[in-house]
Amino acid sequence: DADVTQTPRNRITKTGKRIMLECSQTKGHDRMYWYRQDPGLGLRLIYYSFDVKDINKGEISDGYSVSRQAQAKFSLSLESAIPNQTALYFCATSDPSLGYNEQFFGPGTRLTVL
């Protein structure tokens, strides 16, 4: 089984709809991250969490919210989706035993907002 899983893998929705993307990990890592990837722009950080009580905004948090339900689960919500949120979304984790030097990524969720 994959260490970092994301659901759904693909989603098509309409403008104005509320969408939740979920991330689960079995690695036991305390830090989790949400990124989005747009063609030609690389990955940009949306939110990150160092534990269930710690949530931080990243570079592009406007229009997004997150919830850290447990150490293993980190969800990303789009309260009212808009077409420019069409992108590939990645969840990642990192580990204190490695000095948080490496991040481990899920397979991504491709979101299309019509």
Add this chain to the structure above:
Amino acid sequence: KQEVTQIPAALSVPEGENLVLNCSFTDSAIYNLQWFRQDPGKGLTSLLLIQSSQREQTSGRLNASLDKSSGRSTLYIAASQPGDSATYLCAVRDDSWGKLQFGAGTQVVVTP
């Protein structure tokens, strides 16, 4: 603000040729630099991690160098194979929280 640039954006080589991928960053105060491989429909796979105190890292046919003072890293892939076709991303960690700044990637095609 850290800016990470990868040139070229795309590269096509015949099988057997060596690949040279470049990554540059604007702020040399980094903790480390990481090279990833991205295949369509899949997540990112970490290839090599170079700590700021290191000059290079090697794994099999892959070798990555780091020149922190000039803000550059190069990923060398020896004797390329069609299976090396993918997008290669570099990312730098430049803060204590572990956040990464990514380049836009180089899309590589190795033709048989």
